[in-house]
Amino acid sequence: ASAFAYRDGELCVEGVALARIAEAVGTPFYCYSAGRLRERARALKAALGPLGVDIHFAMKANGNQAVLALFAAEGIGADIVSGGELARALAAGIPPGHVVFSGVGKTAGEIDAALAAGIHQINVESFEELHLVETLAAARGIVAEVALRINPDVDAETHAKITTGKKDNKFGIDVDRLARLDNELKALAHVRVVGLAIHIGSQIMSAGPFLAAYRTLLAAADTLKARGVPLTRLDLGGGFGIPYENELEFSFADLAGAIRETVAGKGYALAVEPGRSLVADAGVLVSRVAFVKDAGHMQFAVLDAAMNDLVRPAMYEAHHDIVPVRAPAAGAVPVEYDVVGPICESSDTFARRLKLAPLAAGDLVVLATAGAYGATMSSTYNGRALIPEVMVDGDRFAVVRRRVEIAEQIGWDSVPDFIAAPKT
Numbered sequence: 001a002s003a004f005a006y007r008d009g010e011l012c013v014e015g016v017a018l019a020r021i022a023e024a025v026g027t028p029f030y031c032y033s034a035g036r037l038r039e040r041a042r043a044l045k046a047a048l049g050p051l052g053v054d055i056h057f058a059m060k061a062n063g064n065q066a067v068l069a070l071f072a073a074e075g076i077g078a079d080i081v082s083g084g085e086l087a088r089a090l091a092a093g094i095p096p097g098h099v100v101f102s103g104v105g106k107t108a109g110e111i112d113a114a115l116a117a118g119i120h121q122i123n124v125e126s127f128e129e130l131h132l133v134e135t136l137a138a139a140r141g142i143v144a145e146v147a148l149r150i151n152p153d154v155d156a157e158t159h160a161k162i163t164t165g166k167k168d169n170k171f172g173i174d175v176d177r178l179a180r181l182d183n184e185l186k187a188l189a190h191v192r193v194v195g196l197a198i199h200i201g202s203q204i205m206s207a208g209p210f211l212a213a214y215r216t217l218l219a220a221a222d223t224l225k226a227r228g229v230p231l232t233r234l235d236l237g238g239g240f241g242i243p244y245e246n247e248l249e250f251s252f253a254d255l256a257g258a259i260r261e262t263v264a265g266k267g268y269a270l271a272v273e274p275g276r277s278l279v280a281d282a283g284v285l286v287s288r289v290a291f292v293k294d295a296g297h298m299q300f301a302v303l304d305a306a307m308n309d310l311v312r313p314a315m316y317e318a319h320h321d322i323v324p325v326r327a328p329a330a331g332a333v334p335v336e337y338d339v340v341g342p343i344c345e346s347s348d349t350f351a352r353r354l355k356l357a358p359l360a361a362g363d364l365v366v367l368a369t370a371g372a373y374g375a376t377m378s379s380t381y382n383g384r385a386l387i388p389e390v391m392v393d394g395d396r397f398a399v400v401r402r403r404v405e406i407a408e409q410i411g412w413d414s415v416p417d418f419i420a421a422p423k424t
């Protein structure tokens with residue numbers, strides 16, 4: 001059975017009716033299915049485990065402690081991109097040895113914290129960063145294990161197409177340049193270059209681009225190895241897509257096929273760093289209709305959720321299915337709505353000209369497939385609370401992040417004396 005299904009006309013997450021959670025925590029809120037998270041983790045493990053591929057969850061997609069702890073229990077590590085994510089991963093019980101650190105602009109403080117924690121690997125994106133790691137590791141008297149992220153010059157958007165102009169891309173190191181720098185790599189005393197890494201993009205819907213990228217990765221690794229850099233690891237990145245609308249599902253089996261055809265069995269330890277594909281369809285955003293506004297020529301469904309809670313539609317014109325929490329009556333005649341939030345800009349729109357069974361103020365709706373890049377990209381814009389996150393497991397649920405109310409947020413600010421001297 002799907003983790004999200006109607007029972008007696010009520011949309012449920014596993015064994016819990018969303019209306020019941022809304023009653024308990026108020027709207028809007030994010031709701032995650034623990035069962036679905038485990039299902040996704042296990043599906044990926046089943047596909048890649050036999051190839052010996054380790055999994056680091058790209059926690060930028062969802063950094064909630066409960067989600068990380070669930071994955072930790074499944075033997076999944078973390079791909080982090082900041083000192084903040086390092087702290088979150090460790091707090092959730094992910095072992096430092098199961099953490100890799102990606103990102104193009106790591107600060108000295110962040111790198112030093114990662115070295116202090118003894119993480120598995122730093123994915124270095126430039127020679128400038130490599131030298132900074134060398135300096136920091138030397139100061140600690142240790143040897144840091146790093147992978148170099150290469151820019152494989154593969155177009156992730158279209159199908160397995162080699163593009164030009166990727167050298168202007170901020171990510172990764174140009175492959176040809178890398179091969180010429182073998183002596184420089186070998187000369188580092190406090191950095192051991194143990195592997196290469198790639199990440200070619202996000203929401204990629206077929207294995208084709210990966211096949212091309214992994215081939216390039218393998219060739220680059222073999223070249224460097226032949227020149228005496230003892231590489232033992234390949235990090236294959238993430239980017240595995242999820243159907244948001246009517247797209248065909250990205251197949252983990254095809255991904256395994258691409259790995260088998262290229263990098264598997266070539267003497268390298270393999271790892272992936274998926275974010276979206278592990279969490280997106282395990283989460284929904286639940287919102288209440290504030291008003292149904294009749295504008296004469298069209299109808300607006302104004303929700304209590306907004307772009308600050310889920311920014312993907314405003315930012316990427318991303319599609320999220322919108323469905324009512326109470327199943328519509330049979331034979332209900334659909335009405336066309338623009339589904340919007342209350343924020344003071346027109347980009348605060350979740351869907352345009354969407355046909356839905358008639359809505360009324362107070363109705364609950366769900367924005368689907370919101371488990372990835374939802375809560376982690378939220379803000380307090382327009383003076384709004386940060387909304388709660390709820391986890392359902394079977395017939396239990398728990399608030400896994402409480403609402404951060406405005407009173408608390410006001411306390412984050414302070415007014416200095418030179419603006420308003422305290423009254424005496």
Ligand code: LLP
Pocket residue numbers: 058061079102103199201202203237238239240273274275276277312316372373
């Ligand atoms: N590894 C690296 C180095 C990355 O930059 C990313 C994502 C991932 C792994 C995970 O990619 P995934 O498996 O989730 O596709 N905010 C956007 C997505 C940005 C992805 C950025 N990098 C969205 O909401 O669609």
